[in-house]
Amino acid sequence: MKRTIFLQDENAVWLKGNLHSHSTMSDGRLTPEEMKEAYKHHGYDFLVISDHDRYTNTKNMTEEDFTMVQGFELYGNATNDKDIHIHILFDDNFDEFEHGQYIHLPERTGVATKAFCEEMRAKGAYIMLNHPHWSMLTSAEVEVDSFYHAVELINYESEWLENVGDGTVFWTEMLFKGARLWGGGADDNHNGDPVDSMYSGSFGGWTVVKAKDRSANSIIEALKTGSFYTSTGPEIYDFYVDGDEVHVVCSPCERIYIGGQHRCHQRKIGRHVTEFVTKLKGKEKFVRAEVMDAAGRSAYTNPIWLD
Ligand SMILES: [Zn+2]
Numbered sequence: 354m355k356r357t358i359f360l361q362d363e364n365a366v367w368l369k370g371n372l373h374s375h376s377t378m379s380d381g382r383l384t385p386e387e388m389k390e391a392y393k394h395h396g397y398d399f400l401v402i403s404d405h406d407r408y409t410n411t412k413n414m415t416e417e418d419f420t421m422v423q424g425f426e427l428y429g430n431a432t433n434d435k436d437i438h439i440h441i442l443f444d445d446n447f448d449e450f451e452h453g454q455y456i457h458l459p460e461r462t463g464v465a466t467k468a469f470c471e472e473m474r475a476k477g478a479y480i481m482l483n484h485p486h487w488s489m490l491t492s493a494e495v496e497v498d499s500f501y502h503a504v505e506l507i508n509y510e511s512e513w514l515e516n517v518g519d520g521t522v523f524w525t526e527m528l529f530k531g532a533r534l535w536g537g538g539a540d541d542n543h544n545g546d547p548v549d550s551m552y553s554g555s556f557g558g559w560t561v562v563k564a565k566d567r568s569a570n571s572i573i574e575a576l577k578t579g580s581f582y583t584s585t586g587p588e589i590y591d592f593y594v595d596g597d598e599v600h601v602v603c604s605p606c607e608r609i610y611i612g613g614q615h616r617c618h619q620r621k622i623g624r625h626v627t628e629f630v631t632k633l634k635g636k637e638k639f640v641r642a643e644v645m646d647a648a649g650r651s652a653y654t655n656p657i658w659l660d
């Protein structure tokens with residue numbers, strides 16, 4: 354039996370997008386229109402303007418070859434600096450909020466925030482825990498059965514500028530605890546410096562979905578079902594388990610790693626490795642792949658659970 358998280362549809366499209374960015378509607382320096390042009394120019398297919406505690410409605414900015422996906426980022430600050438930033442994305446049918454409306458978490462954590470996020474999820478929203486490392490969160494502080502669909506693995510602006518944007522260890526620990534969470538990467542760009550400057554937080558971390566079509570609704574559906582990968586450089590073309598074999602197909606890399614539980618790590622290393630086929634060790638509860646190019650940039654698949 355073949356198992357994969359990628360959508361199996363011969364008409365499916367691969368779409369590169371930035372799930373997390375801030376405009377002049379909150380603390381970003383660029384307008385939504387300027388950001389859309391910058392990301393179009395850099396070959397992206399979709400963009401989320403996810404302003405802090407405020408909904409920037411960009412539905413009417415979608416074009417035939419570029420999709421605006423809706424959402425916002427809510428935060429709960431704590432006196433001990435352990436912030437929680439929660440990403441809430443939704444499709445075009447979701448009409449709870451109006452353009453420019455401020456939305457706040459009821460509290461940093463606790464029953465009211467949990468109830469609010471569960472309500473959003475029940476109404477169809479996609480929910481991601483943002484930049485856990487920047488927020489100084491540990492995996493012990495997040496429940497296994499939470500309302501989150503995903504953890505932000507790559508938060509490029511905080512990684513590039515402050516070296517605190519890598520959520521991969523947090524995510525791995527959550528997976529080891531038994532959580533079923535997708536990954537996800539984004540820029541979280543505020544554009545305090547020009548987009549092409551050394552200090553730009555743009556174009557360094559992204560998510561590539563395999564979706565039914567280019568619509569915002571299909572992109573949200575792909576996110577919810579895990580039909581995507583996260584990258585800072587390499588491309589992943591396929592990842593599946595067929596019987597007792599794992600298959601990874603990617604752009605030329607130096608390393609391909611297979612990870613899972615019970616020290617089931619495997620790897621293939623070489624100059625231009627584009628494929629790795631290997632037998633499972635047999636104790637994996639899930640498998641995921643990470644591929645790394647010669648520049649040290651990585652792409653991450655979502656896990657395939659084997660139960
Ligand atoms: Zn944030």
Ligand SMILES: [Zn+2]
Pocket residue numbers: 373374375426541
């Ligand atoms: Zn942000």
